[in-house]
Amino acid sequence: MRKRWIAAAVFFLAFLAGGCRGAAPGTADSAPYEEEPEGSREHIVIGFSQIGSESDYRTANTESFKDTFTIENGYYLLFEDAQQKQENQLKAIRNFILQEVDYIILDPIVETGWDAVLQEARDAGIPVILADRSVEVSDTDLYTCWVGSDFEEEGHTAGEWLVGYLDEQGRSEEKINIVTLQGTPESTAQIGRTSGFAQVLDTQHNWNMLEYQSGDFTQAKGKEVMEYFLCTYEDIDVLVSENDNMTFGAIDAIQEAGRTCGPDGEIIVISFDGGRAAFEAMVRGEINVDVECNPIFAEQVAEIIDKLEKGEKVEKIYYVDEQYFDTSMDLEKIMEGRSF
Numbered sequence: 001m002r003k004r005w006i007a008a009a010v011f012f013l014a015f016l017a018g019g020c021r022g023a024a025p026g027t028a029d030s031a032p033y034e035e036e037p038e039g040s041r042e043h044i045v046i047g048f049s050q051i052g053s054e055s056d057y058r059t060a061n062t063e064s065f066k067d068t069f070t071i072e073n074g075y076y077l078l079f080e081d082a083q084q085k086q087e088n089q090l091k092a093i094r095n096f097i098l099q100e101v102d103y104i105i106l107d108p109i110v111e112t113g114w115d116a117v118l119q120e121a122r123d124a125g126i127p128v129i130l131a132d133r134s135v136e137v138s139d140t141d142l143y144t145c146w147v148g149s150d151f152e153e154e155g156h157t158a159g160e161w162l163v164g165y166l167d168e169q170g171r172s173e174e175k176i177n178i179v180t181l182q183g184t185p186e187s188t189a190q191i192g193r194t195s196g197f198a199q200v201l202d203t204q205h206n207w208n209m210l211e212y213q214s215g216d217f218t219q220a221k222g223k224e225v226m227e228y229f230l231c232t233y234e235d236i237d238v239l240v241s242e243n244d245n246m247t248f249g250a251i252d253a254i255q256e257a258g259r260t261c262g263p264d265g266e267i268i269v270i271s272f273d274g275g276r277a278a279f280e281a282m283v284r285g286e287i288n289v290d291v292e293c294n295p296i297f298a299e300q301v302a303e304i305i306d307k308l309e310k311g312e313k314v315e316k317i318y319y320v321d322e323q324y325f326d327t328s329m330d331l332e333k334i335m336e337g338r339s340f
């Protein structure tokens with residue numbers, strides 16, 4: 001039976017106005033929730049443990065959830081930003097369990113280390129929905145379902161695009177030196193993109209992967225690692241960068257080193273996410289192709305929760321629709337219709 005919740009209006013609105021940050025309602029530093037009077041409007045209490053705010057993707061993803069799980073739509077959203085630390089996510093989940101939320105939504109920064117806390121949520125009878133990234137657990141019944149991207153497909157798409165592009169350029173027999181900026185190590189996005197691209201790499205005898213290094217999905221780290229790549233390797237033909245923000249840092253490093261990139265440059269740039277700023281960089285001729293990773297899917301999660309509320313069966317995996325965009329397309333027209 002879902003607990004009926006009503007917040008002290010002043011506190012909760014102040015809590016929401018603060019961007020759902022700070023101590024969750026009902027904890028030591030906040031005003032307690034009171035039982036909602038019988039028969040009054042019910043709200044579904046959602047505890048959402050978000051990874052951080054490391055990228056444009058993350059910002060858009062957070063916005064999607066805050067715009068969907070609102071009071072007006074019948075939810076209380078307890079939002080916790082883990083600042084890219086797994087221990088903060090574990091704390092947040094245990095706090096949500098103490099708060100007896102109705103559902104936990106978790107975007108797990110890495111795939112491992114979740115069995116115990118997910119078991120605690122299951123023991124408390126709280127369904128866990130994975131959003132964006134996934135987990136590696138002993139028993140997949142520890143979570144209800146995963147809504148996210150097919151990261152392996154994204155990596156494979158990037159590899160296939162490069163095969164086609166090099167063919168068009170008459171370079172399909174040329175030795176091609178590649179460097180890869182990987183995302184957060186052991187995150188689902190990094191694992192999938194790296195392995196998906198490697199499936200194609202393994203079929204191309206003339207491709208040479210010089211090195212993989214993590215830029216942790218951030219612009220600053222992406223620039224730092226690209227500076228290292230440029231100092232270490234004389235001849236780099238392709239950069240595979242596993243998210244746009246690392247790509248932006250890498251472009252800065254390339255340009256500051258007096259080198260060039262993009263369709264008319266020395267280094268072919270393959271990026272992932274496909275945010276507005278990356279489209280603008282493609283239009284400027286700095287990125288060749290961007291494999292989309294769609295952050296706007298909170299409504300899909302809300303539909304799943306609606307099914308669960310009605311006792312309906314849900315799937316284990318829901319992939320988000322995605323494609324790729326490159327400089328051969330009418331990017332400015334495509335941008336008009338995109339919200340990220």
Ligand code: GZL
Nearest residue numbers: 054055057132189217243293
């Ligand atoms: C992928 C997501 C990744 C993005 C990055 O779904 O987890 O994390 O590609 C983000 O931009 O930091």
